[in-house]
Amino acid sequence: MRHCLLSFLLLTCTFPALAGLKQDPNLIKGTLSNGLTYYIYPNDYPKGEAVYRLFIKSGSVYETEEQRGLAHFIEHMAFNGTKHFPGDGIIRFLESKGAKFGVDLNAHTSFNETVYKLQLPTSDPTMVDSTFLILSDWANGLLLDSLEIEQERGVIFSEWLSKSGPEKDAQNAFLMELLNESRFSERIVIGDTGVILGCSHQALRNYYEQWYHPKRMAVAVSGDVDPKQAKALIKKYFGSIKAPRTTTPPDYGIPLYENPRLTVVSHPSLKKIEYNHIQLLPPFEPINSKKGYQDYLKRTLLNRLLKARLAALTFEDLPYKNGSVSLSSFLNTSGVLLVSAELIPGKVNEGLNLFNQHVEQLYQYGFLNLEIDKVKKIYLSQLKRKATSKTPTPSESFMNDLYANFFVEQQMVTAQTEYALALKYLPSIDSLT
Known part of the structure; x- marks a missing residue:
């Protein structure tokens, strides 16, 4: 046999x-003159609703030693004041429309990506307009107010503390083996407490200006939307974002293991x-x-x-x-x-x-x-x-x-x-x- x-x-x-594989004909994909990519995928389930994303090729692996934790810090600051929504204006505005923070409104930062997430109704055209305005504010309109930065340091430090303990240590040991002494292993997303608590306000602004670049971003919508309206709003709110000259970052990889090794993590709890x-x-x-x-x-x-x-x-x-x-x-x-x-x-x-x-x-x-x-x-x-x-x-x-x-x-x-x-x-x- x-x-x-x-x-x-x-x-x-x-x-x-x-x-090559043939692209789904329902997908509308394009690039604005400043290099920003956009995706529109019409879909009427659920009816009267759409899912939105702002994708950014920004994460902890791109940070310098003095920036460790700033990619994640910037993500936090996106909910603490933007050009059109000062303070916690984005959260208050969306909650007034029935959205729930953590469910319809969220974000995450990883080693090599940051993603902002919205899931909102589309039956009212003005709501669709406001949604793209929020996404564009995240892309190019963070205020990074000094008082808000100082208040957020403690929030992030508390998050750092929550990632300690025997179970977290075991998870981190497993992660370190996967990262195999690469650049990734030196750039854990939560960052360094010294940087989190002591970085200058300008350091945050510099990171934001450097990595939130239109050529490293994409805006995407999938749902019950008018494609023509969505495309027009994307051009309206994202087309004017400037694209300063930038350098392509190194392509950080993870090396293969050269020799077998054993790691044991033990704790009574x-x-x-x-x-x-x-x-x-x-x-x-x-x-x-x-x-x-x-x-x-x-x-x-x-x-x-x-x-x-x-x-x-x-x-x-x-x-x-x-x-x-x-x-x-x-x-x-x-x-x-x-x-x-x-x-x-x-x-x-x-x-x-x-x-x-x-x-x-x-x-x-x-x-x-x-x-x-x-x-x-x-x-x-x-x-x-x-x-x-x-x-x-x-x-x-x-x-x-x-x-x-x-x-x-x-x-x-x-x-x-x-x-x-x-x-x-x-x-x-x-x-x-």
Whole structure:
């Protein structure tokens, strides 16, 4: 009986000549004269509502030593006064319209991105206008008032304190292994307390002016909007943002491990015994060509095969729980093969040995044709249902595609296109003779 090796699925499947993927025709994408990218995706579910984003390629990895924490600090200041909404004006205005902070109004900062998020009604054209005004204020109208800066220092310091404790220490140790002594490991998002509490007001303003540059930003809307009105408002509020000359920052990566190493984090208060085996991989090819899609298809099938095989073992009385092996992208910067399991107190050695034995069997023997065919059939069936379904897709789902297009150059395609691609290329992924 034939088997399929992991390395075969990952590396050796070959396909016909490559070409670009066809963009979803419903997507309106463009670039303003100042370099700012915009996305408009009309979608009437939910009716009378839209999801908005301001994407910015700004994050802690770009900070200098003296700026550690300023990317996150700026995000906080976006809710503490803008050109058209002084003080907490944005929050008060949106709450007066029924929005809830943290649900309809939010933001996050990571190592290499900052994202501002709104989900608001569109039935009133003036509300749509105000929404784009808020987004443009975040992009180019933060007041960064001295009094507001001083008040926010304590808020951020309290957030820094909340990230301490045994469980957080264990999470940070895991994160440090993933970051592997790269630039990322030196630029944790929350920053340095000395910078948070002592940076000058001008340092914040300088960071904002440098990194909130139109060529590093995109405004996106997905929902029940008039595309012509949305495009006109984007040009109105974002077209006048100046684009000073800027330099392209280095492309910071995460190096592969040179040698095996072991890290143990132990504390009496930790509730679980977790085992993680990490292998860093080169970054995956963007899903903007048929080659990129084929690689994605192989990873998807492999993850499903691994999940199905390990799930079948859960019917046994095992000395470990929640065993998993998966391939994924990390920080849009590298690939990661993560092998993990929860070990049971009193059975740690037994569980560790048996779990590693099960994983080794996967590497050594791969999968049966029957397993591969079953996973392919289920996956195709799911794609077909999605492509033929009359059930509307939420605007939030399309926004995830717009995010991927801006930050990782992933092409946005229709469900019908994805199903057609899978029909074409899945048969080429077969077992090793």
